[in-house]
Amino acid sequence: MAAEISRRTLVELIGRIAGAATAYSALNMAGLLDTPTAHAAPPALRPGSGNGKRIAILGAGIAGLTAAYCLGKAGYQCTVLEARSRSGGRVWTIRGGDRIAETDSTQRVEWTTDRDIYLNAGAARLSSHHQGILGYCRDLGVPLELFVNDNRAALVQFDDQFDGKPQTARRLQADLRGAIAALAAKSVPNDERVRTVLRIFGDLRGDLSYAGSSRAGFTADGTPGSGTQRGRLQPPLPLDEIAGPASVKMALALCFAELWQQAPTMLQPVGGMDAIVRAFDRTLDGVIRHNEEVVQIDRVGDGARVISLDRSTGRRSALDADFVICTIPLSVLEHIPADFSPAVSHAIKVGAKLYFPAVKVAFEAPRRWWEIDQQLYGGISWTGRDITQIWYPSHGFHGSKGVLVGAYIWTQDAARRFTEMTPAERHAAAISDGERLHPGYEKLVGPAASVAWAKVPYSLGAWIEWETSSGARQSEYPTLLAGDGPFYFAGEHMSYVTAWQEGAVQSAHYTVAQIAERVATTNK
Amino acid sequence: MAAEISRRTLVELIGRIAGAATAYSALNMAGLLDTPTAHAAPPALRPGSGNGKRIAILGAGIAGLTAAYCLGKAGYQCTVLEARSRSGGRVWTIRGGDRIAETDSTQRVEWTTDRDIYLNAGAARLSSHHQGILGYCRDLGVPLELFVNDNRAALVQFDDQFDGKPQTARRLQADLRGAIAALAAKSVPNDERVRTVLRIFGDLRGDLSYAGSSRAGFTADGTPGSGTQRGRLQPPLPLDEIAGPASVKMALALCFAELWQQAPTMLQPVGGMDAIVRAFDRTLDGVIRHNEEVVQIDRVGDGARVISLDRSTGRRSALDADFVICTIPLSVLEHIPADFSPAVSHAIKVGAKLYFPAVKVAFEAPRRWWEIDQQLYGGISWTGRDITQIWYPSHGFHGSKGVLVGAYIWTQDAARRFTEMTPAERHAAAISDGERLHPGYEKLVGPAASVAWAKVPYSLGAWIEWETSSGARQSEYPTLLAGDGPFYFAGEHMSYVTAWQEGAVQSAHYTVAQIAERVATTNK
Numbered sequence A, B: 001m002a003a004e005i006s007r008r009t010l011v012e013l014i015g016r017i018a019g020a021a022t023a024y025s026a027l028n029m030a031g032l033l034d035t036p037t038a039h040a041a042p043p044a045l046r047p048g049s050g051n052g053k054r055i056a057i058l059g060a061g062i063a064g065l066t067a068a069y070c071l072g073k074a075g076y077q078c079t080v081l082e083a084r085s086r087s088g089g090r091v092w093t094i095r096g097g098d099r100i101a102e103t104d105s106t107q108r109v110e111w112t113t114d115r116d117i118y119l120n121a122g123a124a125r126l127s128s129h130h131q132g133i134l135g136y137c138r139d140l141g142v143p144l145e146l147f148v149n150d151n152r153a154a155l156v157q158f159d160d161q162f163d164g165k166p167q168t169a170r171r172l173q174a175d176l177r178g179a180i181a182a183l184a185a186k187s188v189p190n191d192e193r194v195r196t197v198l199r200i201f202g203d204l205r206g207d208l209s210y211a212g213s214s215r216a217g218f219t220a221d222g223t224p225g226s227g228t229q230r231g232r233l234q235p236p237l238p239l240d241e242i243a244g245p246a247s248v249k250m251a252l253a254l255c256f257a258e259l260w261q262q263a264p265t266m267l268q269p270v271g272g273m274d275a276i277v278r279a280f281d282r283t284l285d286g287v288i289r290h291n292e293e294v295v296q297i298d299r300v301g302d303g304a305r306v307i308s309l310d311r312s313t314g315r316r317s318a319l320d321a322d323f324v325i326c327t328i329p330l331s332v333l334e335h336i337p338a339d340f341s342p343a344v345s346h347a348i349k350v351g352a353k354l355y356f357p358a359v360k361v362a363f364e365a366p367r368r369w370w371e372i373d374q375q376l377y378g379g380i381s382w383t384g385r386d387i388t389q390i391w392y393p394s395h396g397f398h399g400s401k402g403v404l405v406g407a408y409i410w411t412q413d414a415a416r417r418f419t420e421m422t423p424a425e426r427h428a429a430a431i432s433d434g435e436r437l438h439p440g441y442e443k444l445v446g447p448a449a450s451v452a453w454a455k456v457p458y459s460l461g462a463w464i465e466w467e468t469s470s471g472a473r474q475s476e477y478p479t480l481l482a483g484d485g486p487f488y489f490a491g492e493h494m495s496y497v498t499a500w501q502e503g504a505v506q507s508a509h510y511t512v513a514q515i516a517e518r519v520a521t522t523n524k
Helices: A007-012 A020-029 A062-073 A133-139 A169-186 A192-202 A247-258 A274-283 A343-354 A410-418 A423-435 A474-482 A501-522 B007-012 B020-029 B062-074 B130-137 B167-186 B192-202 B247-260 B274-283 B341-351 B412-420 B423-432 B473-483 B501-522
Strands: A054-058 A077-083 A094-095 A099-102 A106-107 A117-119 A144-147 A155-159 A266-269 A292-300 A303-310 A316-321 A324-325 A359-366 A380-381 A388-391 A400-408 A450-454 A487-489 B054-058 B076-081 B097-104 B105-108 B144-147 B155-157 B268-269 B292-300 B303-310 B317-321 B321-327 B359-365 B379-383 B390-391 B402-409 B448-450 B487-489
Touching: A007 A359, A007 A450, A054 A062, A054 A303, A062 A077, A062 A133, A062 A274, A062 A501, A077 A292, A077 A316, A099 A450, A117 A400, A133 A274, A133 A501, A144 B144, A155 A169, A155 A247, A155 B423, A169 A192, A169 A247, A169 B167, A169 B192, A169 B247, A192 B167, A192 B247, A247 A380, A247 B167, A247 B192, A266 A274, A292 A316, A303 A324, A324 A388, A324 A501, A343 A474, A359 A388, A359 A410, A359 A423, A400 A410, A400 A423, A423 A450, A423 B155, A487 A501, B054 B062, B054 B317, B062 B076, B062 B130, B062 B321, B076 B292, B076 B317, B097 B448, B130 B501, B155 B167, B155 B247, B167 B192, B167 B247, B268 B423, B292 B317, B303 B321, B317 B390, B321 B501, B341 B473, B359 B412, B359 B423, B402 B412, B402 B423, B412 B448, B423 B448, B487 B501
Parallel strands: A054 A077, A054 A324, A155 A380, A324 A487, B054 B076, B054 B321, B155 B379, B321 B487
Antiparallel strands: A094 A117, A099 A106, A144 A266, A292 A303, A303 A316, A359 A400, A359 A450, A380 A388, A388 A400, B097 B105, B144 B268, B292 B303, B303 B317, B359 B402, B359 B448, B379 B390, B390 B402
């Protein structure tokens, strides 16, 4: 499977995997594709090498912050224009008292003010191999803690399987492995070592059949304990029932934590993802101009002029620069008049249509019932219902309250349905779906908050999906990557790690290197 | 696999799994075995119901602390005799400046004094379904954080596989799943849903063959990034190379986090496992007498008299009690003169031989190179060498120093070899083995500390393995479980959750319930 296959692609295009991806994979293994050196580490720029060159950075998301940080240290004169009153872009942590403004609604978040009570509305986890962003966490002193993607006590529920009753991931995982290992054993060559591995892989019996496993957990009243309580196993769930009508989604739920970006170890900053943003902000004192909405981008000689609107005063101002690093999402950028080349303008228009409308709904719960009653410490439950997932917090264990992510929707149709709803309708729908996993759910959760990214001003989408439009990755992405006179483009969309902060960081490093090389070689 | 199959059994008896375990499993599923109700929650004792009955509790490990806590609240008059100067028993957190006394050596731990610098020499993790011990963490306010068993960036190394070169767990896991799913596909009925599940399970191609996967990670210089860096896949490791000469240990390493007790979510107390012990200690002010070594246990009328030796003053004293809860490990108890029945004495002698001699070696490292250089955040690397495992800390990420568990040995022969060594020899051997996983290891690690549990006074072993002696679980364990006049037995060995604090807690609950019922019904 090719690297760029993303969440949505997995769900919706799973049937097509054998096509382009396999072809790519074959080329890749044959070493026939370009694979330049890694840009995980910041480019090594000589201090003072920027020599006062003026850089206008559009957007104070992770890409803009990274570029400003790197270039500033090298003596470039950076100005970051940010339309919002906060930095971070799609790194957005929501807390009690915050306002959530969408294009057609406003919510006030009625949550307790507490260290552990927050929602990472956008980016919410870090892969341990994301050494670009993790490097900044290290350098800027952002404390990290672990994040749980895979909790075997979590639930998996589909209306048309197991009579709609949720099953534990533990049981499904163990029984699926057992059944697959037993099937494999039928085709295994006469190799004792392979048979041994299969037996242990699936917890098979000596005859290589599968008849249940303690890995699947025990009956509710038969967990191993004291006295004579040695534990009562459950009969295995049959393979053809696991592979039921929801087979694609079921398999995805059970294989999710195997993915390159999602496998353990996963991490999160202590106290909310915006700890990273605050750390960058502290190092960029005076460089970022908040509330400055970019309204026009002009070419002036070899350089550029950026016109912005101060959203508090209504005043327009102009910023002249030798180079512009534009990190504005293409979905927003397409609406800003700009002197881009026709090819770049076209690429922006194509890319702008490829943003994914992800939705999150979160509830403050007055009691951490998922831990106390259900032994759920972090992790993700899955359902075929629109809410797709419920996340239990990976922090604040045994505290008095907690925030539950009651929906994280990243399938196209469900996300569109939730995006079209009012916040109140979304919250009611999330409660109704959640009831399938947790009976009595409505009484278990408290005040709600939600974010439909397609309706969030200055974002208008959650992340780009280049691979969903045939050929856009091959035709439009390289056009933007090459830059356009004084204009360069950065952000998660300018990477092969889309939807992740790591993509933003690495694209910023790439762009910084592009500019530094140009300055060094042409002395522009 | 039966519930009671433990670590050692898994490794050493894997070939025998099909025997007794299967028979048990069949009986179990048929519902033919007793499975009494759970004892996870403390028994509900009426306040004052103890009515001043005198309870001597021998040992201030988790079982003793739990029993004292429960009975004290119900009006029993408890005294805990503990030979050590600390509570906790095999819950032992070692820090800079501590002394480690074994029967034939003493170490002083030359580590920095720091919140994150410690070794949990005994119990080191909590399963999220261990609601007995987790319930006390909740009630007593012990803060918890996550613990990583499964880190896909961790390494797996066997001298006789892959030329002795370590492979990432990520790559082995992905390629093993792929190969097994592809084998299974050959025997799959003509069921499109099952084929879909297999395809996703193994990341197979459309023709259900396996040709590598992004789940396995990428080449060192070909991780997906920015620019044109889309990621370069690695060719799959062949199944017959994964299932090489070390097939049993390889499979165990790759399946370890599937086990009932080891699957996610795993937890640890913040700052060291002994946070649980300190929390109990605070509630038991005046109840525990430290430095009191039990030297004789007598029966007096219907009750008992326990003679102890004050290890600081050398003074002997006698404690009279209506009941005795003996939590002393059988390996230690067998050496204490006691008025037990012949059957109980025999059971103790048999059980005393079944303790496992686990060994841990830990190093303070001057730099967290596993995170900075190798992107290893928590988790466990595996080797066929004696050290068996290296643990990277699940806390203190990106800090200046860290403690690495450089050996956790729980295979019989290797543990005996390390137990026989002096501490200095162990540390040198651990460095030599660790070199196989981390080249230059000797220079990467600093001061060492080690614990060979078979040589730790008042423990003389790490945990019991009832299942290793044919029939001991069936014959001796029930004898101890029934009690003996005023004498009751508790501790991890008195449970089906041996080697875990949960077993100690649940056995204490069981014993408390036994005593309370006897007091209520016989008014003894």
